[in-house]
Amino acid sequence: MNFLELFGRNLRRGPYTEPFPFAPAAPAPKRLRGRIVFDARICEGCLLCEKLCPSGAIRFARAPEGMTFDCWHPTCVFCGTCEFYCPTKAIHQTNDWSLAHLEAEKFALAEHGLIPSIVCAECGGKGLDTAPNVSKIRPPLSAEELAQLRARCPKCRNKFLRTRGKAS
Amino acid sequence: MTNALSILIAALLFPGGAFALTFGLALKGADRRLAARLQGRVGPPLAQPFFDLVKLGFKRMMAPTEAFEPMFFGAPLVGAAAMLIAIMLVPIAGVYAPAPVTGDLIVLIYLLAIPGIALMIAGSASGSPYGALGFSREMAMMIAYEGPIVLIAIAVALRVGLAEGSAPTFSLAGIVRYQHAHGMLLFDPLMWPAVVAFAFFYPANLGIVPFDIPEAETEVLEGPLLEYSGPALALFKIMSALKAVVVLGLGVALFMPLPLAGLAALAGWIVEMLALVLVGVTAVRVATGRMRIDQAFVFFLKWPLMLALLSLVVAAWSTMGGIP
Amino acid sequence: MTVLARLKDMAARSPWLYRINAGSCNGCDVELATTALIPRYDVERLGCQYCGSPRHADIVLITGPLTKHVLEAAKRVYAEIPDPKVTVAVGVCPISGGIFRESYAVCAPIDQYFPVDVNVPGCPPRPQAIIEGVAKAIAVWRERL
DSSP, rough: HHHHHHHHHHHOOOOOOOOOOTTTOOOTTTOOOOEEOOOOOOOOOOOOOHOTTTTEEEEEEEEETEEEEEEGGGOOOOOHHHHOOOOOOOOOOOOOOOOOOOGGGGGGGGGEEEEEEEEEETTOOOOEEOOOOOTSOOOOOOOHHHHHHSOOOOOOOOEEEEHHHHOO | OOOHHHHHHHHHSSHHHHHHHHHHHHHHHHHHHHHHHHSSSSSOOOOHHHHHHHHHHOOOOOOTSSHHHHHHHHHHHHHHHHHHHHHHOOOOOTTTTTOOOEEEEEEEEHHHHHHHHHHHHHHHTSSSSSHHHHHHHHHHHHHHHHHHHHHHHHHHHHHHHHHHTOOOOOOOHHHHHHHHOOOOGGGOOHHHHHHHHHHHHHHHHHTTTTTTTGGGGSSSTGGTTEEEEEEEEHHHHHHHHHHHHHHHHHHHHOOOOSOOOOOOOOOHHHHHHHHHHHIIIHHHHOOOOOHHHHHHEEEEEEHHHHHHHHHHHHHHHTTTTTOO | HHHHHHHHHTTHHHHHHEEEEEESSSSSHHHHHHHHHHGGGGGGGTEEOOOSGGOSSSEEESOOOSSSHHHHHHHHEEEEEEEOOEEEEESHHHHHHHHTOOOOOBBBOOGGOOOOOOOEOOSSOHHHHHHHHHHHHHHHHHHOO
């Protein structure tokens, strides 16, 4: 009489129900794949996430003030591919699942970011303030060299790295 | 004059109409709450069926173009009206005794068939194939369970009537009076097959799992009730709440009326009805799954019918000189 | 007018849900079944119950990008739901097409065909997110009664 045991247990123990929405929800698991967050400071500008996104939710666009980043959540499928392939984890997922919204706010549910343009410190041309990809360079760069690298356009960055080893 | 007034009060206020509707909906709310607790959930508030009824009053009432509208809208009206009258015939031991009518048990059994017929007419008047399916299944279920209830009624009437030395009494007030004098029929071993048959009959009559085949949501998309919306659907909910009070009140009057009086009797009656609902309806509903129509039909033709027949035979034999 | 307001408050405590699967992969439908049936996410506390007929529904939950096959059927079923009603798009597919956005068979976003009120993104959304969306829909429905 298995069901009688179940009845007794349920009546004694009380309901299993989570009190949401009448009380705050239980904390979400840490690795839950939720809303996307973009940190423009550490983005390298490789655009891998835009190429790999299966639903085309991530768009980068050139604008006079730099490169804009947009991720529209109502088409993101929360797969985590962008975070997996991002070299610096500039784009990563939080565990925020609370995204329900009214229809009028449909287009407000997006993550925006901007990588500002710079004027190159060496040649005066146009560049972007992306984090440089220097994880494999030996010997590792100091903070001051990183700042100098960051202020250059891509051609001058390559020149800087090539002449760095020979300048001593 | 006072007779007409008392009939009006009995039909519309107590024990019919307002009281029966409130009590029936409260029974349904208690059933949903206890079912949720048995399943480990919180469940809706006890007044939830009232909220459902109020909400249905705000919705738009629609009818399909192929429906036959006089029958489509008339079926729930007829069903609810029949149940209002039927409640007047059910005695509440010690509180309310219906005006003596010869053979009121038979009239009650006839009136109890009307909600089922209203559902069938609703199904066929909807003009939808799911309604037609619901109609045929409701017909099969009614054939299955009307046999046992008629035999149970005759068995009880025979037992009570012949034990008092006269013809079988089909008067519910007389049956209740006999039980007050000689002890409840629930504890009478000769009537135990009838009690068991009644315990199978009333879940089927009220449309509770495992016998809620005509109104199955997943199989025939709610069958006869498919095309109803708004106040017409509210009338069907009212009809089923009133029917619950009538059927359970009939069971209490036939087998277990308490020999109390006044307010204590009313409280005792309410407790007995709650017990019938919680044990026979809720626990069964939560523990089982729905049967197929052929399984349910064959089941009713086997066990409840045979048990009721057995009870009838035993009741007749006992008073013809057999067991006292 | 307070009697009417109190009656409307009572009516708002019993919203009945109806699902339309408009070509969904069934991920969101499984989550919808989860919110109703699992004791942990009981949606009956809010007074909701799933009804089997569109004529009994108050809150319509639409899942799936509207595929071309199901477009006419979904429109017909939607027209059978009596007013007042609230439409909730569950999952990212009805809002924008989700991962099927560039398919030739998909007619998303569904707000070209149905007046959607609440969106619940997620692929599939968590049961708590669905309950949050349903709670928002109940607030919208209370306005409309």
